[in-house]
Amino acid sequence: MNIQVTVKTKAKVQKLIELEENQYSAHVKSPAIEGKANQELVRLLAEKFGVPKSRVEIVRGEKSRLKLVEIQNEF
Numbered sequence: 001m002n003i004q005v006t007v008k009t010k011a012k013v014q015k016l017i018e019l020e021e022n023q024y025s026a027h028v029k030s031p032a033i034e035g036k037a038n039q040e041l042v043r044l045l046a047e048k049f050g051v052p053k054s055r056v057e058i059v060r061g062e063k064s065r066l067k068l069v070e071i072q073n074e075f
Helices: 036-049
Strands: 002-008 015-020 023-027 056-060 066-071
Touching: 002 036, 015 036, 023 036, 036 056, 036 066
Parallel strands: 002 023
Antiparallel strands: 002 066, 015 023, 056 066
């Protein structure tokens, strides 16, 4: 499953909001330094979809606020 995620960094509260089908807004506490925000995003999505972190991959937008993320939820 591929989803589109818009990321807001340095948020006071960590949360994931579904905007439309397969489109989310993620608020993460970490700053966008040394990939910390991306790591937190992967953890947040893994928890949301009930998969291990290794099944969540940022396909496009590693250094952008708008990301395409692949979640492998089929075993």
